[in-house]
Amino acid sequence: MRLFRAVIFTASTLAFTLHASAQKKQDYTKFVDPFIGTGGHGHTYPGAVMPFGMMQLSPDTRLTGWDGCSGYHYTDSLVYGFSHTHLSGTGVPDYCDVLFMPTTGQPQFKNTEYRSIFQKKNEEASPGYYKTHLDKYDIDVELTATTRVGVHKYNFPSTKQANIIIDLQHRDQVTNSWIEVINDHEIRGMRQSKGWAKDQYVYFYAKFSKPFKTYGIAVNDAVKDGIKKAEGKNIKMFLQFDDPNEVISKVGISSVSAEGALKNLDKEVPDFDFKRVEKAAKAAWNVELSKIEVEGGAPPSNQRTMPPGMADPAMQRSKADKTKKPVAPPDYAKIKQRVFYTAMYHAMLAPNVYNDVDGQYRGLDGRIHYADGFNYYTVFSLWDTYRAEHPLLNIIDRKRTADFIKSFLAINREGGLLPIWPLASDETYCMIGNHAIPVIVDAYAKGIRDFDVKEAYAAMKSAVNKNHFGLESYRNSGYVATAKDETEVVSKTLEYAFDDWCIAQMAKMLGEQKDYQTYIKRGQYWKNNFNKQNGFMQARVNGAWKTPFDPNEVDQKFYVEGNAWQYNFHVPQDVEGMIKSYGGTDNFAAKLDELFTTTAKLTGTELPDITGLIGMYAHGNEPSHHLAYLFNFTNTPDKTQLYLNRIFNEFYNDKPDGLTGNEDCGQMSAWYIMSALGLYNIAPGQQQYQIGLPQFAKAVVHLENGKKLTITNSGAVAGRDNIYVQGINFNKKSHNKLYINHDDIANGGDLEVFTGRLPNRMAMQDMERPTSKIADNLIVPNPVITVLQTLVPPTQVSITANDVEENVLYYTTDGTTPTTASAVYSKPIPLAAGMTIKAIAVKNGVSSFVTTATFK
Known part of the structure; x- marks a missing residue:
């Protein structure tokens, strides 16, 4: 039976493999720059990783601080070593488990002593590969990876004291660890730690291509002579080689056991052929990246200053030689392609496979479970990724999406709740809402049915009917009431209402009419926080609106990582109901205009998450991600195109600070991918994708059913502005809609978007608007x-x-x-x-x- 399932899995990936080999051999990895996002506040890492891999082998250059969440920052010049797990773009630090550091000379155990200077000019990174040089020791380091195994290659100078330091204390708080020497080629160990994940286990098994001549195990930084195994909270080790020149170390990891780590290691890397592993990683990434092929690329608009890192050198002349000809302008198409394919790469770094090759994994109950016929995943940043990351994968990675949902259901069985923000074998309860719900509903609505639907439906209802995080108040009062122990009350009401709307859609599809009526009403509870007098989502205190009220104020008591502006339009399930509450389209459009044009400044709590501002629109944080598309519901849909153009050009570039905010496990990149294709689903669970502003002359989306969607933009060629849509064709016929349905995408076809420099409001007025409406009069707002x-x-x-x-x-x-x-x-x-x-x-x-x- 297992063999049969394995064959099915192989067949499901075969279509993409054949597609990749059948087309002209394009190396898409050359467009990926893993250093994008490692500067600024992107919080990404540049190391070696496979798509959605358990192993993330990367350098650690920063141990503390918000900008050290991934363990690496581009501005750093000291490296502590190379650890095997990393988080991509999170706002909370964790991982960076089991540090390896090659050194020479007398072994040292304090990280301030064994760390080394490195130089950016010696760093290289591409999908599945990383390289650097340790100046202190004159050691070249190369890294590559399979799904569960990291492979290190160290080139030492001539020395009789070539060391590998293994630090199990590195990074977060260790609650227990052990390490053991098996023979002169192999070691194994375990690290149990407490950080963002409250109780994380990482077992490892390492094999080395050459024998080490001696070793030492240190307890509390003091070597204990004559021991082969030690246990404690501060365990470190050195392995010493005699003039080895090159040493290859391969390390398997597991959450289950050292035996599980060994199985992963032997199955995925049976030899010490570094180049073979590197080549296989590159090939695997090319299969994933080739699911969307893009050509050409829209240049930045000449109507505004070039964004950082994209200034036009053609306008610059040498100060020393005024007669020198201008340098050639940058290839904007290549810049756009680098941004796009790096976004594709980042969108495929998480969630992460968490089960071993034999299917075993450690669940949220701390017990060992078996994933039968699917891969079990962890690291779901759902408050972020339900918005664009998962809708993207519903198009290009449907098999994996089904495995995500099976993982959700396993998490629910083990922990009694659908995941909120699961990390390793823990639920962090980070952020608000329960956004496994829209992921499940969006997948089901778009034809992904390979999971236990009844179990999923029961789990969704159970999640929103518990008495925690203000849900009891929400159900009994129609909003989350202000209380001493309750925070983010307005944001919670809005997020809960969206989740309830999603359950209503599921109930409707399943024919559960009574449930549909219950949850569709709850989907309107946003009205109880909408103050029609000032047009803001506002908290209530003792029956009244909270006063004093400043919409510019960041106050975590009422809004999560934002203010009233950024959460004001968070009703993607009922935009037309919101328009009615504003008193009509003109009033709504005026408020939306004010969001983008206000010159007011943020007040209150200073939060680094709120970045990428256009007025009070904050692209660096997820609640703003659908807002530019809301102009498509007004009489000025050209403003959707205007602000999309600004977001593309001002907040994404191909430099280390090329992300305006935390990458958040793929969401910041997925927004770019979907929007650059010209498609965006503002409310997962809806069938409509709004048509925005495609950024490429041609994009081909290869679907798992063998069909393809081709999107072209007549204006996305070098030297032409393409800010505004002039007209749309679908399958060579006029498409008089500002949206396209999922079935149109799933069936493949040709979407042509014609763009030009000036708004064509006459053409736009005739376009059919997207719909987002809950039936009127389902609830009456509270007085x-x-x-x-x-x-x-x-x-x-x-x-x-x-x-x-x-x-x-x-x-x-x-x-x-x-x-x-x-x-x-x-x-x-x-x-x-x-x-x-x-x-x-x-x-x-x-x-x-x-x-x-x-x-x-």
Whole structure:
């Protein structure tokens, strides 16, 4: 049976292998620069890794600090060594497990003593490969990897003291570790640590191409003579070779056992042929990267300053020689292709395979489990990646997507909850919402069904009906209420409402009508945080809007990693309902314009996550990622194209600081990939992809069903501006829509987008807009109870509806729950000490939740 499954898996990848070999042999890895994102705040690493691999073998140059989350920063000049696990673009540090460092001379165990200077000119990186030179020791280091094995190649100078230092204390807090010498070619060990992941196990097994003549195991940095094994919280080791010239070390890792690490090692790297492993890694990356072929590339618009790193040298002349001819302008097509394929590379670094070659893995319950017929994955940055990373993979990597969902269900069985942000064998509970839900629903809606649908549906409902993280308040009040122990309350309401809308879509597809009615109503709970008076998503305190209120203020009590501006339009499931709440398209468009054009500055808490600003739009953090596309719902869809152009040109380049914010396990790159293709799904679970602004003269998306989607842009050629869409054809026929459905993509075809320098609003006015609407009147927003500011007593309280339509307001002042038999509100109520006022709004027989205000 296992053999049969293995054959099926091989067949599923065969189509892409055949496609890659059938087309002209293009090396897409040459367009990838792993150093992009390693500077600035990108938090990526440049080391050797396979697509979605368990092994991430990379240099460690930074041990602490926010910009050291990946263990590497481009500006550093000291390297501590080369560890086997790394996180790509996260905002919290972890991993960097089991450090190897080649040295010469007397072995040292303190990292400040064994580290070395290195120079950027000696660094090289490409998919599956990394190289550097250690100046202190005159050692050349090369790294490559398979899915579960890292291979080191060290070229030592002539010396009788050629060492490899192995540091198990390196990086986060070690709770236990051990190391053991098996023979003069092999060692094994384990590292258990506490960091972002509260209890992480990494077992390793290492084999060396040459025998070491001696070794020493250090406990608390002191060598213990005559021992072959040691255990503790500070265990290190040196292996010493006698003038070896070249030593190759291959290291398998496992979360299960040292035996599991050995199985991984022997299965994936049976010899010491470094070049073979490197070549195989490159070939594997070419298969993945060739799933989307792009040609040509739109130049930056001449209407604005070139972005950093892309200034036009043709405008520069030598100061020493005024007659010198301008240098050739940069090849913008090649720059765009480097940005695109590096984005493809980054989008395929996570999630990571976590099971051994025999299917075993350590689950969230700490026990060993078996992944039967699928790969089990970890490192799901779901608050980020549900937006574009997973929709991208639903198009180009559907088999792996099914394995992701099977991993979700295993996590749910082991930990009692669908994943939020799982890392290794732990749930970090980082960020808000439960965004495994939109990933499951989007996959199912787009035809990925190879998982237990009933189990998934039950798990989704269970996740949103627990009593944690404000969910109880959300269900009972229609929003997450402000409380001492509750943070990010407005953002939580909005994210929970989106998850509920997703469950409603699943219920609809499964014919669960009662559930559909329940969750589609909950999908409208965003209305209870929308203040129609000022047009902002705002927190409520004691029945009233939270005051004072500054939409520019960053306050984690109310918004997660942002302010009211950045979360204001976070209703991708009901854009048309939001437009109605604003009082119409013009009002909505005006507010959206203000988001991008305001000159106001951020106030409140300083958060490094909020970067890439255009007005208050913050591309460096995910809640903003769909906002430019909302102009497609207005009478000025050309502004979607205008701001996409700015985002492309100002926030993505091919330099180390080429990402404006954290890469976040592929989301920042996936946004670029989808948007550069001209397609974006603002609400996963919807069938519509909005048509934006393709960045390439031609892009071919190869689908797993053997079909292909070809996207062309007439304006994406060197020297031409292509800011605005002039018209669209699909399969040689006029396409009078600003969107394309998933079935059109899945069936393949030719999408032609014609672009030009100036807006063509006449053509755009005739385009059919995308849809994003929940049926009207499913809920009535909660009324607002406000203390009126009067000059003299008595103090009065007003009750107002928070709806665009007429409501009848009922209230009580004795603490009882109001009904339609209670007093009808008609004028302000005199306030007495100790009074509790409760109110409801009723429209067409539908009642809001109760709003309560208590005055002490």
